[in-house]
Amino acid sequence: MADFLLLGLFDNVETTADVVDEVRALGVPDEQMTVMSHVPYSSKIFARKPVRLWFLPFVLGGAALGALVAFFLTYGTSYLYPIEVGGQGLNPVPPTAIIYFEMISLFSMLGAFAGFLLQNRFPILTRRMYDERISDGYIGLEVCAPLAVAEQVVTVFEAHHARVIKREDAAAFKPQGIRHLLFWGAVGTGGLVAVLVPLLLSYDIVRVPWINKMDDTVVVRAQEGPRLAAPVGAVPVQGPVFIAGEPATAPLPASEVSLQRGQMLYGTNCAMCHGLQGDRAGAEVGKYFPEIPQSLGARAAILSDQDLFRVIRLGRNRMPGLAENLSPGETWDIVNYVRSLGE
């Protein structure tokens, strides 16, 4: 016997609750009725069975998946790409906790959302009984009943002044079945392919014969020989520096040119602490380091040229060494300039 789908629209909650009662009295089970509304009215209002909820497995499953992802990201990848420190892999706990927190949160939210979609069978891909006036405030009651009962239901609807009554053959409404699962399966597969294809390519599992000049060059991996010799004219960065025309450590005469160079270099490297005249005047940093001498000239007077050279190169107390910033010749220029400051 063919079933019928009926939809009645009612003005308010109270009438709808009455209709639900009377339709149930006609022998229509609760599962064959659906109430639709524009506000979240609960089942209790219509004296109907509460809706069953299955969120917990989704949320917990999501959280577990998130924990697994976090485990892979933290311990898994440091196992795959180890950084050895003191003969051990580097796996500090506190950052790991942060990654766990974020991944568990993310995946439990995704799990809750997935639960919402799957329990509601969203997206609905088949035709459903509906009326657009429901979102304007009418309350819709959908009843599925065999022909004989359907007639009586219509009578009940009319007795309660239903605004609209729709009546259609239930065969016109195919059940949703697993369509929504197929839909999400297709979406998921598409997403997986979109992630996997670049990964397969980048891990060289699928090889594309790109024309690549890098294949022809010699591969020298980190910490492997042969070590290439320095090109001609390169300057060694460690050890003594011998450059033609530049004195190594021999003092430079305090010529006009040397003093000029010294003044410029002093302004760049020393003045921010010692002041332009060696008296700390206008030196922003000097305020915070009381041990900087009031008069650089007076302080320098008790040192030999070689001592002065060493202090500038290597630093003293809290003064940083400037060996990296100055060539030996430049250092002598500064020594000459400091001597010229006077006491």
Next chain:
Amino acid sequence: MLESRATIGPYWDEPLPDDEHLARQVEHGREEHLMLDARPPAELNQLTLARMRQTGPRFWIALAGLGALTLAFFIAWAIQIVSGLGITGLNRSVMWGPYIANLIYFIGIGHAGTFISAALRLMRMDFRRPIARAAETITLFGLACAALFPIIHVGRIWKLFYMLPIPNQRDLWPNFRSALFWDMMAITTYLIGSTLFMYVALIPDLAMARDHMTGWRRKLYSALSLGWRGTEGEWHRLEVVSNLLSFVIIPVMFSVHTGVSWNLSMAIQPGWHSAIFGPFFVVGALYSGVAAVILVMIIVRKTMRFGYFMREEHFNAMGIFLLILTLTWIYFYFAEWITNWYGNLPLEKAVQAMLTGPLAPLFYLMLFCNIVVPLGTLWSRRVRTSLPAMLVIGILIQVGMYIERVLIVSGSLSRNELPFNWVNYTPHWPEVTVTLGTLAFLGLLYMVYTRFVPIIPVWEVYEGQAMQGSRRVGRAVMSTRTEVH
């Protein structure tokens, strides 16, 4: 005998009491409170949808203006990519300038949206109902704009793939010991969570739009509303999933700005290395975020003529929220400042001397915008409910909080452990253009979005209205509220 209101008619048809005195009170209540002023949903649906489709000349002028600024932003960025970061004012000590301040700022204004929505939802505050989506939208686009800045900031964007966990010839992998990576994870989680949270609450309104629209819009909304019919099961699950997402997203929201602050405070840079930075940044983010929500409420109400939905009570409630955050922010800033001041460490003193020295105009402007103005005005209900006043206060707080971020990032960096690296920083034109352009870009995205999506969550308003009514107590009419679960 229980008397049901529903026997008389639907909730929006509640008749006035016969007593004239009481009737006047009920009418007054309806004028004051959106939740008591129920109107037929058909009418409100039409109102919301009509505003959504409406694009007057002023809309197009604003769109063109914001579009031009956005274009300037992309051109400036393109020039910066071609020329390199050298054309900006960034230098060896101040390598983090306004771009990173912008990242913090845009994440900050994105903060309040989901927080207002989620926290007030769990606490069942009715004033959130009409403003929830306007706030969530700021989160969405604020985070999207923020996500641009690391990309703009790295300069050589063609090497961006170094950050992706794909195999490469150097056997490198994103480093989970790096604070930058924690932050990226937190932002990603928050962006995805906020999008889900917003979308779930959007489904019934999209279904409503589907029911009333024709043509391509109907097709779009049909697809997006997933076949929503408003059955009891659907509603109940919507309620539960929203609550679940709210519970998860609040701690995530805290982790996001804490993560941003850890980008700074994990470094032993004076002015940054501070345990209070996490909560301090969260409060700062909420502060600028709530002010941004108020600004958006004013603009949406004014331009889309939503005076019915956004009333004085909503501005009042948000104003009180803002006042509380002002006090909290002041407390945190003071706690941070006085700890450094009392410690008297040379380098921290140097940073403070920088703020009260060369950067003093910005520093005192920030104190004025963030402390003097809000604290001096927001205690007054007249100010809180005055739209022009709130507009000015909101803008001042944006300015103040932006300066605060710039001072923390660039101000602290200009004084570091190596005194010969001390420099001052001045922005050049790319930073200025990119910053202003991104603000315009945010406005542009927001504007377009309001024409595609009902910016008022009407179902939440109906829910509140259906569950609220008035009840006589003695000679007065009081509003009552029902929970239907």
